Amino acid sequence: MRADARRNYERLLAEARTVVADQGTDASLEEIARRAGVGIGTLYRHFPTREALLEALLRDRFDGLRAHAEDLLTRDDPFEALLAWMRRLATGTVAYRGLAQAMMAALQDETSELYVSCHGMRAAGEALLVRAQEAGEVRPDVHPNDVLYLANMVATAAEQTPDDTGLHDRLLTYTTDGLRPR
Structure with missing residues (x-):
């Protein structure tokens, strides 16, 4: 995995931990992507x-x-x-x-x-x-x-x-x- 893709992956997971802890398993994927500083397409590339x-x-x-x-x-x-x-x-x-x-x-x-x-x-x-x-x-x-x-x-x-x-x-x-x- 490229270094920038790895960073995006790690940021998405870090933000997902926070958002899912706050909102539960139905948390907004758009919110996770936004907090990670990436687009929703990047989130879906890593997590379909x-x-x-x-x-x-x-x-x-x-x-x-x-x-x-x-x-x-x-x-x-x-x-x-x-x-x-x-x-x-x-x-x-x-x-x-x-x-x-x-x-x-x-x-x-x-x-x-x-x-x-x-x-x-x-x-x-x-x-x-x-x-x-x-x-x-x-x-x-x-x-x-x-x-x-x-x-x-x-x-x-x-x-x-x-x-x-x-x-x-x-x-x-x-x-x-x-x-x-x-």
Whole structure:
């Protein structure tokens, strides 16, 4: 990539982080381009779709969730490891309003630019789930997508009540209690 194209790409991502944090995943692409000092055509050359831009913004976050899951696989308590990963997923998802819905939609759409990143993150969480199930700490009928749905429901609820800082933990505790075998 040419140096000027690389600078434009980096400026677009930097401004996208700010604008999407302020306006959510439906943020104005024109506003992002304007703040980056480029035309909308430049934005679309680098990111042909909104999902392509979101994927670029979220790639590091999803890679971090995968790495966190790998680290958690070494924890003694498989249930606590799964809960820690779900907590990080839920709290990270609140960074961008609408992200929980975008992630869940992407997991169902193999043509989405977000699909590969979301699927890799899902696979990492699945390894934690399977480990907890094999240890008898989680019901065998819990599906990997169920874990993602629960974490994203918590994130969506917390997104609606940003002043309640303990809401994530309380809701995750309540919901994960339902994952345990009876």
